[in-house]
Amino acid sequence: MGRTAREILKVDVNEVLKDLLKAYADEWLAHYQYWLAAQWIRGIDADTLRPVLLKQSMDELKHAEKLAQRIIQLGGKPVMEFSQLLTTSRCGYIAPPEDPTDLRKLIEDVLRAEQCAIRFYSEMVEKYRLTDVVTHELFEELLEDEVEDEEEWERFLAKL
Numbered sequence: 338m339g340r341t342a343r344e345i346l347k348v349d350v351n352e353v354l355k356d357l358l359k360a361y362a363d364e365w366l367a368h369y370q371y372w373l374a375a376q377w378i379r380g381i382d383a384d385t386l387r388p389v390l391l392k393q394s395m396d397e398l399k400h401a402e403k404l405a406q407r408i409i410q411l412g413g414k415p416v417m418e419f420s421q422l423l424t425t426s427r428c429g430y431i432a433p434p435e436d437p438t439d440l441r442k443l444i445e446d447v448l449r450a451e452q453c454a455i456r457f458y459s460e461m462v463e464k465y466r467l468t469d470v471v472t473h474e475l476f477e478e479l480l481e482d483e484v485e486d487e488e489e490w491e492r493f494l495a496k497l
């Protein structure tokens with residue numbers, strides 16, 4: 338990070354990095370959760386849900402990518418050990434339901450992940466509004482996407 342970029346930060350950079358790392362871990366876990374669900378599910382509606390899960394899974398990976406770039410820009414390191422993703426994450430990971438045809442449970446779990454992200458990111462948008470504009474905008478962008486994701490899954494759930 339350049340000198341001026343450091344100057345405009347009105348907050349401890351380690352504090353920002355801690356939050357960015359939590360989000361980074363969440364996005365990786367959501368990516369994996371949705372991708373695995375897409376492989377696992379069976380049943381009448383599975384073919385409808387599968388492409389949506391795969392698309393959103395890739396979107397979450399792109400979120401992780403943006404967070405990784407901001408972390409590195411701030412002089413930090415993304416989570417280097419895979420085993421630390423879970424302990425770093427804020428929203429955690431929910432494994433697919435035992436029963437691959439239980440699509441209701443699956444969608445409810447996806448919704449849980451999205452709702453946690455929405456709460457976390459809106460908290461971050463507020464937190465960095467005046468202290469780190471770049472991080473603030475990054476969280477705003479992610480928040481917008483998660484809001485759309487939630488809406489999409491609520492629609493699916495209503496149709497099941």
Ligand SMILES: [Fe+2]
Nearest residue numbers: 364396397400
């Ligand atoms: Fe995301």
Ligand SMILES: [Fe+2]
Nearest residue numbers: 451482483486
């Ligand atoms: Fe999402």
